[in-house]
Amino acid sequence: MKITVKLFAHFRHGRFSVADQDYPGGADCRQVILDLGFRLGEMGIVMVNGQHAKVDQTLRDSDILALFPLVGGG
Amino acid sequence: MDKIIRVNLERLTTRIEEVAPAWAGLGGRALTSTIVAAEVPPTCHPLGPNNKLVFAPGLLSGTSASNSGRLSAGAKSPLTGGIKESNVGGTAAQMFARLGVKALIIEGIPRTDRWYGLHLHKEGVTIQEEDELPGLGNFAVIEALQARLGPKTGVISIGPSGEMKLSSANISVKDPSGKIRSHGRGGLGAVMGSKRIKFISIDDAGAPGITLADPERFKTASRAFTKALLDHPVSGQGLPTFGTNVLVNILNEAGGLPTRNFTYGRFDGHELISGETMHDTIVARGGKPRHGCHAGCVIQCSQVYNDQAGQYLTSGFEYETIWGLGANCCIKDLDDIARADSLMDDLGIDSIETAVAFGVAMEAGILAWGDGGEMLRILRDEVGRGTPLGRIIGSGAGAVGRTYGLTRVPVVKNQAIPAYDPRSVKGIGITYATTPMGADHTAGYTIATNILNVGGQVDPLRKEGQIELSRNLQIATAAIDSTGMCIFVAFPALDIPECLPVLIDMINARFGVALTGDDVVNLGKTVLKTERGFNLAAGLTPAHDRLPEFFASDPVSPHQAVWDFSDAEIDSFWDF
Numbered sequence: 287m288k289i290t291v292k293l294f295a296h297f298r299h300g301r302f303s304v305a306d307q308d309y310p311g312g313a314d315c316r317q318v319i320l321d322l323g324f325r326l327g328e329m330g331i332v333m334v335n336g337q338h339a340k341v342d343q344t345l346r347d348s349d350i351l352a353l354f355p356l357v358g359g360g
Numbered sequence: 361m362d363k364i365i366r367v368n369l370e371r372l373t374t375r376i377e378e379v380a381p382a383w384a385g386l387g388g389r390a391l392t393s394t395i396v397a398a399e400v401p402p403t404c405h406p407l408g409p410n411n412k413l414v415f416a417p418g419l420l421s422g423t424s425a426s427n428s429g430r431l432s433a434g435a436k437s438p439l440t441g442g443i444k445e446s447n448v449g450g451t452a453a454q455m456f457a458r459l460g461v462k463a464l465i466i467e468g469i470p471r472t473d474r475w476y477g478l479h480l481h482k483e484g485v486t487i488q489e490e491d492e493l494p495g496l497g498n499f500a501v502i503e504a505l506q507a508r509l510g511p512k513t514g515v516i517s518i519g520p521s522g523e524m525k526l527s528s529a530n531i532s533v534k535d536p537s538g539k540i541r542s543h544g545r546g547g548l549g550a551v552m553g554s555k556r557i558k559f560i561s562i563d564d565a566g567a568p569g570i571t572l573a574d575p576e577r578f579k580t581a582s583r584a585f586t587k588a589l590l591d592h593p594v595s596g597q598g599l600p601t602f603g604t605n606v607l608v609n610i611l612n613e614a615g616g617l618p619t620r621n622f623t624y625g626r627f628d629g630h631e632l633i634s635g636e637t638m639h640d641t642i643v644a645r646g647g648k649p650r651h652g653c654h655a656g657c658v659i660q661c662s663q664v665y666n667d668q669a670g671q672y673l674t675s676g677f678e679y680e681t682i683w684g685l686g687a688n689c690c691i692k693d694l695d696d697i698a699r700a701d702s703l704m705d706d707l708g709i710d711s712i713e714t715a716v717a718f719g720v721a722m723e724a725g726i727l728a729w730g731d732g733g734e735m736l737r738i739l740r741d742e743v744g745r746g747t748p749l750g751r752i753i754g755s756g757a758g759a760v761g762r763t764y765g766l767t768r769v770p771v772v773k774n775q776a777i778p779a780y781d782p783r784s785v786k787g788i789g790i791t792y793a794t795t796p797m798g799a800d801h802t803a804g805y806t807i808a809t810n811i812l813n814v815g816g817q818v819d820p821l822r823k824e825g826q827i828e829l830s831r832n833l834q835i836a837t838a839a840i841d842s843t844g845m846c847i848f849v850a851f852p853a854l855d856i857p858e859c860l861p862v863l864i865d866m867i868n869a870r871f872g873v874a875l876t877g878d879d880v881v882n883l884g885k886t887v888l889k890t891e892r893g894f895n896l897a898a899g900l901t902p903a904h905d906r907l908p909e910f911f912a913s914d915p916v917s918p919h920q921a922v923w924d925f926s927d928a929e930i931d932s933f934w935d936f
Contacts, residue, residue: 292613294606294609294610294613294636295598295601295602295606295635295636296601298636303631303636330593330598330812330813331610331811331812331813333613333614336613336614336615336918336919337614337821337919338614338813338817338819338820352613354610354613355593355597355598356593356594356598356812356813356814357593357594357597357598357599357602357606357610357812358594358595358598358599358606358607358807358808358812358814358848358851359599359603359604359605359606359607359635359661359679360604360607360679360801360802360805360807360847360848
C-alpha cells in the first residue's frame with residue numbers, strides 16, 4: 287500500500303518534506319517512524335489524515351502520516 | 361520601597377502613593393485588573409475622562425528570574441467594552457520594577473488639545489507638553505527620545521493609530537534592540553491617545569533596584585526554573601529554532617488553520633509562509649533566527665527578518681501576524697507580510713485585529729484575496745493617513761463587517777479571533793467565548809493540549825474535556841500573567857513537575873511570603889472573577905460569551921467540523 291509521509295521542522299534535515307512510501311498491508315505508524323531512523327521518543331505529534339494518532343495505529347492505503355517533533359508557539 | 365504613581369491629565373498633577381495593603385501581593389494582570397475594577401466605572405466611555413490606563417510590572421519583574429520581564433497594561437477596552445489586560449516584553453517592565461513603581465495609573469483627559477509626554481525617573485514622574493513627536497510613527501519616536509534623553513531610555517509610545525483613537529491601536533514598548541514589542545490587543549493605544557499622551561520615557565539611573573527577602577533561596581529556585589525552561593523540548597529547542605511560526609504547518613495539517621476569512625481549515629500556500637521556510641530565509645539572508653523580546657529571556661522565540669538585500673526588515677515576526685495576513689488573507693509572499701508587520705509596528709496598530717479586519721475587507725470586496733501590494737497600500741495610505749476607509753479598517757474586524765453588512769465576521773466581544781479555528785480545535789473556542797478579554801488565544805492556550813501534546817492530550821475535534829481544559833488554563837494563565845512571566849513558561853510548567861513549585865518559590869523568596877500552589881490557583885480564580893464582574897457591570901452578559909453563528913452553521917474542511925457547544929455548556933465554564 288502507498289503511504290504519504292510528511293515531515294516537519296528539524297525532522298526534514300537530511301530526509302525530505304513529503305514522500306510516498308510503499309508498505310505491506312497491516313503496517314503501523316511505529317514501523318514507518320523507525321524505518322526513517324527516528325526514535326519513538328523523538329515524536330512530538332503524530333497525525334494520520336490530519337487527526338492525532340498513537341504510534342501503534344494501523345495504516346491504510348493512501349493514508350497521510352505527518353510527523354512533528356515536540357514544538358510549539360502561540 | 362514600592363509605590364503607586366498617579367498622573368491626572370485634567371489637572372496636570374502627579375502623586376506618589378504608598379501601596380495599599382490589598383494591592384501589596386499583586387502584580388501584572390492581577391494588579392491592573394484589580395485597579396481598573398476598583399476605580400473605573402464599568403459603564404464609562406472607554407475614551408472618556410473616567411477611564412484609567414494602568415501599567416504594572418509583574419511580581420518577579422526586575423529580578424534575575426528568566427523570562428520575567430513582562431509589563432501589563434489595563435483599562436476599559438474601546439474595542440470590547442469590557443476590561444482589558446494586555447502584556448508585553450521589552451525593557452519597560454524591568455525599569456518600572458527597579459524604580460520601585462508597582463503601578464502607574466493615568467487618569468483624566470486634558471482640557472486642551474495639546475499633546476503630552478510623561479517622564480518616569482527615580483524621583484517620580486513629570487508631565488511635559490510635547491510638540492515635536494505627535495504625528496510621528498513609533499520608530500521615529502523611539503529614535504528621537506533616545507537622541508534627546510540617551511540610548512538607554514525606556515520608551516512606551518503610541519503611533520498615529522493611537523493618536524486617531526482607532527479601536528485597534530496598540531501601545532508600543534521599546535525592546536533591547538531599540539525595536540518594538542506591543543501591548544497589542546483591545547485598543548489600549550486609543551485609551552492612551554484619548555489622554556493625549558504620546559509617550560512615556562523612562563530613566564532608571566539611580567533607581568533603588570530590587571531587594572530580595574531571601575537571596576540564596578531565590579538563587580536556588582531561579583536556577584532550577586531556568587533549567588526547566590531549557591530542558592523542555594518546546595521552550596528549550598522548538599521555539600528558539602523555528603519561532604512561533606512553526607505552527608503554520610502544524611495547524612494546517614490538523615485542519616485548524618483559518619483560511620480565507622475562516623472559510624477553510626487548510627491553506628494551499630502554507631509551505632510558503634511556514635516556520636520552516638521562514639527559518640531558512642532568515643539564515644540565507646543573514647538575519648537572526650533567535651532573538652529575545654526582553655533581557656533575561658532564555659527562550660528567544662523572536663527573530664530578525666531581513667529583506668532580499670540582507671537589510672533589516674522586521675523583528676518579532678510572529679505566527680499570528682503571518683497566519684492573519686497569510687492564510688486568512690491568502691497572501692503567499694512572506695516579504696509582503698514582513699513589510700506589513702513593520703508598518704503596523706510603526707503605525708501602532710494590533711497585527712491580529714488588523715490582519716483579521718483585512719480578511720473581512722477582502723470578503724467585502726474592498727481588495728482582492730491575496731493582494732499583498734494593495735494591503736500594504738491601504739495600511740500606509742489609508743490607515744496611516746486616517747482616511748475614512750483607513751479608520752474603518754483600523755477600528756477592527758467587527759467594524760469592517762458591520763460597515764459592509766457581512767455575517768462571516770470572526771469576533772467575540774468585538775475582538776478578532778486569532779489563528780486557530782474553534783470548530784476543529786474546540787478547546788480554544790471555549791477560551792475565545794469565555795475569557796473576559798474578548799477572543800484571545802493567550803488567555804487559555806488549549807492548543808498546547810489539543811494540538812501540541814503538552815500537558816497531556818485532549819482530542820481537538822471532540823467536545824469532551826474542553827471546558828475543564830480551558831478553565832484550568834485560564835486560571836493558571838491569569839496567575840502567570842501576574843508574575844511578569846512570559847506565557848511560554850506554561851509549556852515546561854505543564855510537563856515538568858518541579859517547574860511550578862520553583863516559580864512559586866521565587867515569589868516567596870522575593871517577598872518573604874509563604875505562598876502555596878493553592879494560593880496561586882486562588883489568585884488566578886480571583887483575577888478572572890474580578891474581570892468577569894467588571895464585564896457584567898459593563899453590560900457584557902453570558903449572551904456575549906458566544907462565538908459568531910457561522911461557526912455552528914458552516915462546517916470547516918477537511919474534517920467538516922462545526923461549533924456544537926450549547927449555551928448551557930459554555931456557561932458552565934464559570935462554575936468555579
